[in-house]
Amino acid sequence: MSDNLTLPAQQSPAGASAEPLLTVEGLTKHFPIYGGFPIKRKVGAVQAVDKVDLTVGAGESVGLVGESGCGKSTTGRLITRLLEPTGGKITYAGHDITHASRRELAPIRSEIQMIFQDPYSSLNPRQTVGTIIRSPMEVNGIEPAGGREKRVRELLELVGLNPEHYNRFPHEFSGGQRQRIGVARALALQPKLIVADEPVSALDVSIQAQVVNLLQKVQQEMGIAFLFIAHDLAVVRHFSQRVAVMYLGKVVEVGDRDSIYNRPRHPYTHALLSAVPEVAVDDEPEDRERIRLAGDVPSPIMPPSGCRFRTRCWKAQDKCATEEPPLVRLSDSREGHLTACHFPEEPTTEARDEDIVLDPGLKALEDENAGTD
Amino acid sequence: MLLEVRDLHVEFRTRDGVAKAVNGVSYGVDAGETLAVLGESGSGKSVTAQTIMGILDTPPGKVTGGQILFEGRDLLTLKEEERRKVRGAGMAMIFQDALSSLNPVLTVGDQLGEMFTVHRGMSRKDARAKAVELMDRVRIPGARERVRQYPHQFSGGMRQRIMIAMAIALEPRLVIADEPTTALDVTVQAQVMDLLAELRREYRMGLILITHDLGVVADVADRIAVMYAGRIVETAPVHDIYKAPAHPYTRGLLDSIPRLDQKGRQLYAIKGLPPSLTRIPPGCAFHPRCPMARDVCRTDVPPLYEVTDAPSERGSACHFWRECLHG
Numbered sequence: 001m002s003d004n005l006t007l008p009a010q011q012s013p014a015g016a017s018a019e020p021l022l023t024v025e026g027l028t029k030h031f032p033i034y035g036g037f038p039i040k041r042k043v044g045a046v047q048a049v050d051k052v053d054l055t056v057g058a059g060e061s062v063g064l065v066g067e068s069g070c071g072k073s074t075t076g077r078l079i080t081r082l083l084e085p086t087g088g089k090i091t092y093a094g095h096d097i098t099h100a101s102r103r104e105l106a107p108i109r110s111e112i113q114m115i116f117q118d119p120y121s122s123l124n125p126r127q128t129v130g131t132i133i134r135s136p137m138e139v140n141g142i143e144p145a146g147g148r149e150k151r152v153r154e155l156l157e158l159v160g161l162n163p164e165h166y167n168r169f170p171h172e173f174s175g176g177q178r179q180r181i182g183v184a185r186a187l188a189l190q191p192k193l194i195v196a197d198e199p200v201s202a203l204d205v206s207i208q209a210q211v212v213n214l215l216q217k218v219q220q221e222m223g224i225a226f227l228f229i230a231h232d233l234a235v236v237r238h239f240s241q242r243v244a245v246m247y248l249g250k251v252v253e254v255g256d257r258d259s260i261y262n263r264p265r266h267p268y269t270h271a272l273l274s275a276v277p278e279v280a281v282d283d284e285p286e287d288r289e290r291i292r293l294a295g296d297v298p299s300p301i302m303p304p305s306g307c308r309f310r311t312r313c314w315k316a317q318d319k320c321a322t323e324e325p326p327l328v329r330l331s332d333s334r335e336g337h338l339t340a341c342h343f344p345e346e347p348t349t350e351a352r353d354e355d356i357v358l359d360p361g362l363k364a365l366e367d368e369n370a371g372t373d
Numbered sequence: 374m375l376l377e378v379r380d381l382h383v384e385f386r387t388r389d390g391v392a393k394a395v396n397g398v399s400y401g402v403d404a405g406e407t408l409a410v411l412g413e414s415g416s417g418k419s420v421t422a423q424t425i426m427g428i429l430d431t432p433p434g435k436v437t438g439g440q441i442l443f444e445g446r447d448l449l450t451l452k453e454e455e456r457r458k459v460r461g462a463g464m465a466m467i468f469q470d471a472l473s474s475l476n477p478v479l480t481v482g483d484q485l486g487e488m489f490t491v492h493r494g495m496s497r498k499d500a501r502a503k504a505v506e507l508m509d510r511v512r513i514p515g516a517r518e519r520v521r522q523y524p525h526q527f528s529g530g531m532r533q534r535i536m537i538a539m540a541i542a543l544e545p546r547l548v549i550a551d552e553p554t555t556a557l558d559v560t561v562q563a564q565v566m567d568l569l570a571e572l573r574r575e576y577r578m579g580l581i582l583i584t585h586d587l588g589v590v591a592d593v594a595d596r597i598a599v600m601y602a603g604r605i606v607e608t609a610p611v612h613d614i615y616k617a618p619a620h621p622y623t624r625g626l627l628d629s630i631p632r633l634d635q636k637g638r639q640l641y642a643i644k645g646l647p648p649s650l651t652r653i654p655p656g657c658a659f660h661p662r663c664p665m666a667r668d669v670c671r672t673d674v675p676p677l678y679e680v681t682d683a684p685s686e687r688g689s690a691c692h693f694w695r696e697c698l699h700g
Contacts, residue, residue, distance in 0.1 A: 067558035174646050204413040205585055209629035209642035216639065231559065234588075238631030238640065275563035277588030292567060293560045296528040359512065359564050 020055040021193055021225050022079065027052045027088035029074055033301065047300050048074040050249040051088065053327065056193065061219050061226040063240030063257075065233055065272070069297055071249040072229045076195045079227065080114050081105060093192075110140045113186035115215075117198035119178035123170040129156070129181055130166040136188045155184040159214060176207035183214060193225045194218075200235060212239060233276050237261055242336075245269050248300055248308040251327060255337030263347035265330055265339040268309045273349055289351050294358040307342065314356050315343045374442075375579040376425070376464075376547055377401040381439035383420050383603075385650075386432060392650040394420040396603040397439070399677075402579040404546060407570075409582045409594035409611070411626075413647055417603035418583050422549045425581075426466050427456045444546070461492050465540035467569075469552040471532035475524040481508075481535050482520035488542040507538040511568060530561035534568065541572060547579040554589065566593060587630060591615060599623050602648055602658035605677060609687040619680050619689035619698040621663045657691070665693055 030045035049071040056062045064072045077083045079090060081097060090098045092108055100108075113136075116122035123132055133152045137144070144151040153163035159180040170178055179199060186194055199215065200208040216239060219226050230236050236243060237257060244254040245268065253266040264270055274291040293312045298304055304311045310320040319342050327340040332347065357363045383395035395417040402408045412418040423429045425441055427448065441448040443463060448456060468474040476484055485507055486500030495503065501520065508516035511534040524532055533553060540548050550569065554562040570593045573580045584590055590597055591611060598608045599622065607620040618624040628641035645662040648654055654661055660670040669692055678694055680687035691697055 067560060176646065204647070205587070205626055206413060206629060206643040206647070209640040210644075212631070213639050213642055233559070234631045271560055275559040277563075277566075277586065277592045292564055294564075296530050296561060297558070359567075 019058070021058040021060075021093055022054075022056040022227075023089075023091040024052060024054040024075075024079065025089045025091075027054075027075065027078055027090065028086045029071075029078055029083060030086045044301050047249050047303055049078065050303075052246075052249075052251050054244060054251065054254070056225050056227055058192065059219075059223040059225055060242065061228055061240045063236035063243040064227060064229045064246060065231065065236050065243060066246035067231060067272075067297055069248075069300065070246040071300070072246050073197050075246070076114070076197050076227060076229050080112055080195050082114075106140075110136070110142070110189040111192045113189060113191040113194050115179075115182050115186050115194060115196040115199045118202055119175050119182055120170075120202075122182055123178060125170055128167050128169055129161075129173075132170070132181060133185050133188055136185060140189060142189065151188070152184075155187055158187065159184045160210075174207075176203050176210055179203060179211050180214065183211075183218065187218065187222075191224060193227070195227045195229070197229045198231070199228075201230065201232060208235070215239065233261075233273065234278075245272065248297060248303050250308055250340065252309065252341070253337075253339045254327070255334070255339075259334050259337040259347075262349060263333070263337070264349065265333060265337075265344040265347055266309075266341045267313050267315055267343075267345055270345050270349070271312075289349055290355040290357075292355075292357045292359050307340070312358065314358055315345075317343065374401045375404045375406075375444065376581075377440075377442040378421065378425065379440040379442065381421060381424060381441065382437040383417070383424055383429070384435050384437050386435070387651065390651040393653060394434075394603055394650055395424070396653070398600070398603070398605055400598050400605065400608065402547065402581055404579050405573070405577040406596065407573060407580040407582060407594045409584060409590040409597045410600060411584060411587065411590055411597055412600035413585055415602075415647055415650060416600040417650075418600050419551055421600075422466070422551055422581065422583055426460060426464065426549060427453075428460075428466070458492075461488060461545070462543045463545055464547040464549065465543070465545045467533075467536050467540045467548065467550040467553045469555050471529070471536045471556070472524060474536060475532065477524055480521050480523055481527070485520075485535070485539055485542060488539060492543055503542075507542055508535070510541070511535070511538040511572075513538075528561075529557055530565060533557060533565050537565075537569060537572070541576065541578075544576055545578065547581070548573070549581045549583070551583045552585070553582070555584070555586070562589075569593070587626060599626075602653050603650065604658065604690060605688075606659065606690045607688065608677070609680070610685045613685055613687060617698055619687060619694040620691045621665050621697055622659050624697060625662075665691075665696065667693075 027049055028051055029049040030047050032042045033044045034040040035043040052075055064075060066072045078085050085098055089096060097105060097108060130152050133155055134148050137148050153166060156163045161177060161180055200211050203211060212235060218224060228236060228239050240257055242256050243260040244251050247268050253269045260269060264273060271291045271293050274289050295312060298311055306322050307320040307325050310316040325340045325342045327338045329337060330339050330344055333339065378398055378400050381395050381398045385392040385394055398421050400408060410418045424436060436449060443459065482501055482504045485504035489495040489500040489503045490497060505516050505520050508520060513519060513531055513534055554565050557565060566589060582594060594611045597611050597614050598605050601622050607623045614623060618627060625643040629643060631640060643662055648658055656671045656673055657675050660666040675690045675692045677688040677690045680689050680694060682698060
């Protein structure tokens with residue numbers, strides 16, 4: 001578990017290039033719901049992902065954040081083509097792979113890899129670590145110089161595991177070590193894009209930092225592009241150059257890290273940021289805004305008309321129910337910072353004159369207590 | 374002091390040997406105070422709470438020493454029947470996973486009402502009315518109609534509110550919340566934490582908040598106790614601990630959180646893994662992972678030293694707490 005890993009420089013240095021590696025346009029995934037008797041008919045659809053636009057440049061790390069059920073994992077699975085899109089277009093390095101067949105996908109599969117959330121269920125318990133890391137090379141018929149076994153040992157060392165543990169089984173490793181095995185497997189084919197779906201959320205706090213550092217090292221030194229899917233805003237902020245915020249199957253705001261975290265415009269981004277409990281290390285008084293939304297995310301089977309956030313939004317007006325706001329650059333936003341809102345917020349996260357507490361119960365409770373104190 | 378845990382020891386008999394889950398934990402909570410118990414999985418934070426509640430599985434678990442004084446009475450010497458009376462009316466617990474803690478085949482009204490029929494001997498009708506009142510109190514919209522619904526008809530945040538309602542039903546003096554918001558989304562988590570904090574103020578309950586999330590703790594707790602390998606390694610008022618930790622483990626945890634002012638840089642990572650509870654290292658259990666470890670750490674178990682340099686009441690189980698505090 002050395003902290004000083006040396007990685008071979010593989011590709012051109014990191015940094016967003018002019019031509020995006022991956023472009024997603026209008027990506028849509030509806031899961032049909034069947035019902036009725038005696039003949040099952042389609043009675044509705046879970047609109048998990050609806051017209052999502054996203055780009056990932058070569059060597060760039062893009063964060064995808066949102067609450068559970070917002071479609072961020074589905075988006076990741078569509079991009080890796082583990083799921084078949086209902087509509088839209090996925091372009092990878094100039095090729096349209098939206099509906100590519102197995103054969104057409106074969107050469108691209110090795111370039112797009114995935115790291116899964118649960119290090120316990122994503123490794124086959126009956127295979128040794130060596131077999132697990134070697135199989136992608138076997139499947140894709142890749143014969144690295146010096147043989148596959150040597151490459152596996154190199155990979156194990158690279159992710160900070162003992163190469164001698166080649167013949168051990170997954171159950172002999174801890175959660176953090178297993179996640180390292182998952183990373184080694186994803187690196188086995190020298191990918192250009194890694195989709196990491198909540199790679200650290202199943203790990204303990206002291207182990208999370210180890211894995212985040214490993215991923216960051218891999219990303220920066222090998223120039224691999226990352227789509228980093230997570231609900232933990234602090235980890236995403238640490239890891240990503242650009243961030244996209246999803247709500248109920250839609251991207252509501254996207255921009256560079258600084259724009260999203262310090263100059264957010266969409267009310268949902270404001271609410272999300274203000275809900276994250278932050279460790280205040282310094283003496284500075286609490287000067288963050290406080291927003292408490294009411295209720296939960298609505299069902300994606302019958303999403304609200306117009307803007308999907310309007311049912312929980314404090315700025316919602318009639319227009320929000322009838323017109324869906326387009327994802328556009330607002331007048332005083334920076335280049336590349338797009339927001340889908342008719343009535344955007346001020347670009348600051350500083351405390352407001354008055355807290356926004358939409359939860360009627362919480363509001364009443366606070367007023368009561370304020371009265372008695 | 375409302376609750377005082379003194380030198381508690383709990384063991385589990387497992388196939389790999391005896392797992393020492395809790396090794397001499399002492400802490401206390403006053404009425405109206407919030408104590409946060411912070412630790413990673415396997416640190417013994419939940420086992421301590423289960424022992425206080427008297428819901429520890431025995432066997433394999435076994436309390437091998439210590440006292441749990443609740444309003445002056447040692448709970449560990451009480452008969453099971455008497456302890457049951459303390460549970461519910463005296464102290465209550467909120468669990469992490471509300472869905473599996475609620476009975477799926479009973480309506481939430483029945484489950485809330487049960488508190489009153491069992492403990493207070495109320496009629497079913499009166500209990501039902503009480504259930505509606507409770508659901509109103511935790512601000513579940515449309516309580517009168519929803520009281521007849523089953524747990525699966527509620528969302529995650531609403532279910533956790535029902536758990537909270539059940540816990541506060543008999544107005545206990547102490548509530549133990551074991552990772553109450555870990556399974557919830559951030560926006561819902563914020564609602565639930567605020568609700569809990571407000572209810573605690575309203576009823577002047579003592580609250581023990583068990584969590585692994587340093588952020589959640591910072592917002593609501595008065596005092597904090599950090600646990601590692603079944604021991605308390607540091608205890609202090611919340612703000613002091615964040616400003617200047619007096620134990621290298623606490624310091625490591627704080628440094629490993631991604632922060633705004635350090636974006637892009639490498640995170641500090643505590644090396645290695647938490648120890649197995651069947652083979653806790655001799656001396657200070659943290660020494661194999663500690664950047665400050667010296668010979669004495671490998672042999673002598675550090676007691677919880679009083680941190681005398683600090684203006685407030687603090688303790689640290691590190692031989693070199695002074696160095697850690699000032700360095």
